[in-house]
Amino acid sequence: MVRTMSLLRALLRTSRMIRHAPRLADGLPPDDAVLLDAPDDRVGPALVAAALGEYEPAAKLLATTRDAAEWENRDRYVMRLAYFAHSRGEWLSSWLTAAPRDPDALTVKAELAVRRAWDSPVRTERLREIGPLIDAAAEATPRDPVPWRIALDHARGIHARHSDFETLWEEALSRSPHHYGCHVAALRYLSAQWYGSHRECFDFAEQAAADALPGSLVQALPTRAVFARMEDTALTGAYPCGPLERERTDAAADRAVALSAAYPAGDPWPAEVRNLTAYVLVRQGRWEEALEQFRLIGPCATSFPWNRLSDDPLGQFLDTRGGVRIQVASMTPLRTRTTGGRRPAH
Known part of the structure; x- marks a missing residue:
């Protein structure tokens, strides 16, 4: 009986993936349209000239x-x-x-x-x-x-x-x-991997985010602190932490999601923050929110944080994006029901 139920659950999961995965690709550029660390319109010409x-x-x-x-x-x-x-x-x-x-x-x-x-x-x-x-x-x-x-x-x-x-x-x-780059550099120094601690890192990031201007990327600094904490654990699997740390992690991700929503989809300016937010959401198992970040990222993949997981950051980005889409599809009910519980009319 147990074996039969496991088989049925596996078949149901597969059916959901087959049914919903194509639809969930809406808003995601194809793999060959995604660029890694693409320069913006101002620095691009300078790089072309430098090549000459x-x-x-x-x-x-x-x-x-x-x-x-x-x-x-x-x-x-x-x-x-x-x-x-x-x-x-x-x-x-x-x-x-x-x-x-x-x-x-x-x-x-x-x-x-x-x-x-x-x-x-x-x-x-x-x-x-x-x-x-x-x-x-x-x-x-x-x-x-x-x-x-x-x-x-x-x-x-x-x-x-x-x-x-x-x-x-x-x-x-x-x-x-409120300079973002200086804050990131300071956060790295204060991380447990270098000369601080997880608590010191979180405290610094949360205070900086609270003081940040509207729309400033510094508001996503706590997500950097979360990532620094995650680097101390295995790069795959669950993110182990106690209730207080879980609360801070969730709050950091929520703040980053709100910041991301303030910018247009495909905007290169918040691209690195969005890539990091997507990664943190994946580690938290917040699949639907992670998929939305990938939609907002559009073609703007960034080396960080994917280069911390693989020597092929673009490949890692695409694999993770595909895996998130499949995960969301497998969680989506096969049929949508109305409030009254009846099947929708055809």
Whole structure:
């Protein structure tokens, strides 16, 4: 009898998947339309020019963000350009030769140096050597929080004391109190994997989110704290925690879902937050909400957090998205009934 019931449940689950999976693909772009870390319309042309060895578009773009105090965009573009220069840096070398004191070139140079040092087997020694490059970038653009975000990443790698970290954090806050990149860098330092604890990480993230401006990505910072906690557990299976931690985890996900809903579907700006939110919702077993995040993500997959699970982040994103769709389909009743319990008329 038990075996028969198990077989019936399996058949019912399969029937649900067959019936509902195609419909649940509505709003999801096909796999070949999804792009990983696609550049936006502003930095894209600068990257194309850099591939041709031309630095002028990148210089103009970063100068514009600096003059207009577009610190969030500036941080993203600095990271994107430094990532490109990691493998193709001729254009950056030409830029620095032509304008060795250019504040934008110095900022990209500092970011690139930190990235390369992090990849080194002698990370700490390399990072200590490049401190003057970060200082030069900060001195060249005094109002800019981006060099201080770089300094916070640098501090984590050189095992900076809490007092030194707090000094850097105050410098970053004085330039941009709600800068998302600086908050993420600080959260990493305060995580249990580095120099803090789960409680310290959560407390910092929740306070920052409560103080954040409407629509600010900082509101999703507690979801980053949840992810840091999840990284301490197995990357698959249930997320074990007590009632209080479960409550904080649910509240973090709820806040991120609300933030995501404030932006248009397919918007590249909140894409990383949406990718992270989808992952956290999957780990919580909140399948329908996760599927909605994948719809909002549209074609904008991001490396983080999927690169923490696989060397193929795009493949991991697509596999997870497909698995969520199948899970939701298997949970959906075969037939929809009216309030009175009768089958709908055909």
